[in-house]
Amino acid sequence: MMHIVTSDNLPIYQLKLEQAFRLRHQVFVEEKGWSDLAKSDGREIDQFDNDDAVHMLCEREGEIVGYQRLLPTTKPHLLSTVLRQLCDLDLPCGDNIWEWTRYCVKRSHRERGRKLSPVATELLTAIVEWGMDHEVDQIVIEMEPIWLLRLVQLNFMVTPLGIPRQIEGEDVVAVLAKFDERTLKMLHSIGGGLPLTAAPTVAYSAGEQLHA
């Protein structure tokens, strides 16, 4: 099931959020080798994990197996600060535009094939559903270009904000992705949006975490 954690309900989610920070450390530091994010306590936490952040946690049998974070574009976020070089256009900014970061799925819950895992589908569906409930219809994403096709196929209306650039040996592109009912319909058709407590049946991938 999904948990949406904000500054409002943070106290009751303290333990689960701890697990999420550890998952982030496992995926981004230990697996992907983003060593500047390494922390001696095994929890990956940065300056953007502040009161404005919305954390989305995917839980399976008491364990946090998927995570993503949304940041308001009206406040400092990755594209406006540390990844500014990825944006060749005006910075997207507005209450309806949030930045999607730290998307990750625990290794054990990725598909062995290259399809979208149930956890990945649930995370993506959660963004769209949360967005529709909060008058948010666009997300900024910094991602590896190999996933672009898939994003477009999911009925996200994708506009690049710059040309892909190399960051620490990896190609990264910033895009603005707009979504609506068609996106949700597509996600449902591939297995998202089942009752959140039940395990979805449809299948993502080894390197499925996006960049930021």
Added chain:
Amino acid sequence: MRLGSTDIQNTLSFLTSIKNCNDVDEINRLILQTTNSFGIESFIGGFIPRLTQRPVDQSKNVLVGHWPEEWAKIYFAHNMLYRDPTIRHILLGKQTFVWSDLTTADTLSVNERRVMDKAREFGLRAGCTVPMLSLDGEYVGFSFAGRHVDASPEAKGVMTLLSSFAFARALEIRRSASEHAVRLTRREHEVAQWIAAGKTDWETSIILGVSEKAIAKHVNNIRIKTGAVNRTHAIAECIRCGLIT
């Protein structure tokens, strides 16, 4: 103007135009027109066939392209796909690469080098390949080539973006074409198969255990669906569209 802003503007105008493309020829023209300044003379984009696919079916994975026909013929007929280092790199899930990165490396096998050398004979001297992943987990490759190709990071970046959006559009066009395609009901399909086998309406009615009138009605429906003028034409259309074999 910020550095690189022309590249993004060109990409954005490509995006606007690609949405208005209604067939593959239009997509092909638009890609050539947009990548011309990078020295691109040929390109090809398609799903990477699985090893189990017959050579004759492999070329059907190609969705878009403007590629030397003679080279494509030799390539598929000789199963070069499995000796092609660009394909090997796509399957490794690597990021966009230029061919000179491959050929300067010592990691190319003798057979792989032969494929690249043979390609040069058809004007594909330099190139850039963009690996992608489709929603259903298939690997997709998009290769751009020419005698002299701009291998700058900016050119590579633009080609990466164009590929993804062009391929997505080509998939949409293909899907909508198949949605508009003629579909027969199970009964109509059976009837068409028997008529194609030379049976009369009466004979077919006995085989399927229904009235002769019912068969005549099915045949008429098949005729209307295929836009045929008579029953012979209808059956010919069914075969031509691959509805029956």
